[in-house]
């Protein structure tokens with residue numbers, strides 16, 4: 001029994017150092033990922049429910065290290081945030097989105113709304129508004145099609161300073177969305193005072209629609225009252241879609257419409273809708 005205890009401890013610390021080693025390995029690889037051009041973007045379409053139109057997307061980051069399988073954000077975004085690398089990667093993401101939007105424009109594919117995820121770590125930078133604006137201005141893209149997705153965590157620290165940043169983003173022409181809405185801490189009063197233009201209903205609430213519609217209904221009513229664009233995330237079934245349409249949710253995003261797609265497949269998807 002004494003033996004058994006020691007084995008458990010050894011196994012536990014073994015697993016711990018394994019996880020640590022893996023993290024160190026990924027961190028070292030991530031330090032070279034930008035210059036090695038290992039990042040890529042996937043584009044997940046959003047559909048306007050009233051018209052069926054698809055002219056919007058959210059850009060989602062992927063990492064494809066040489067000779068390894070593609071890695072999803074949950075595995076590496078936390079490391080980018082901890083090390084501060086998210087700042088330069090975030091700039092790359094915005095530049096890449098602008099480049100892609102411009103490419104599509106020249107091909108006659110007009111994107112109306114392009115969403116980009118922005119980490120709190122990025123948003124906390126004193127000059128974030130100037131930095132984002134200079135990337136978009138350089139690309140020639142109209143900032144009014146760029147939507148910056150932030151989480152409710154921005155309501156928790158430096159509220160006054162964040163209010164100013166949101167105001168400045170608005171003045172620059174960007175729109176701002178609150179991502180995963182309903183999962184974090186948010187005060188309705190803060191929400192009202194903040195310059196935001198969109199709410200994304202977290203997919204956990206969409207997933208629970210078959211058992212409980214009260215939360216989604218409340219969020220829809222509130223968003224309408226505040227005049228916000230509203231997007232339902234993680235829509236996977238026709239039942240969810242028809243509920244949302246019937247309750248005047250403006251946009252949906254989710255596997256039912258499409259998974260996130262590489263640029264060429266996103267383009268083919270849009271063109272196939274036009275032809276239909």
Ligand code: C2E
Nearest residue numbers: 060061072073074093117118119234235236254255256260
């Ligand atoms: P998110 O911003 O909430 O993005 C939505 C996530 O839900 C994406 O996961 C997407 O692939 C997934 N999803 C979309 N539709 C469905 C559906 O119908 N069902 C289910 N089960 N899932 C669906 P992904 O791409 O793995 O991204 C995970 C998270 O990583 C994102 O969550 C976001 O917080 C973060 N992230 C992704 N790209 C970036 C980026 O460029 N910058 C930053 N800072 N964070 C990013």
Ligand code: CA
Nearest residue numbers: 058117149179
């Ligand atoms: Ca998002």
Ligand code: CA
Nearest residue numbers: 179180200233
């Ligand atoms: Ca989300």
Ligand code: CA
Nearest residue numbers: 151179180202
């Ligand atoms: Ca999320």
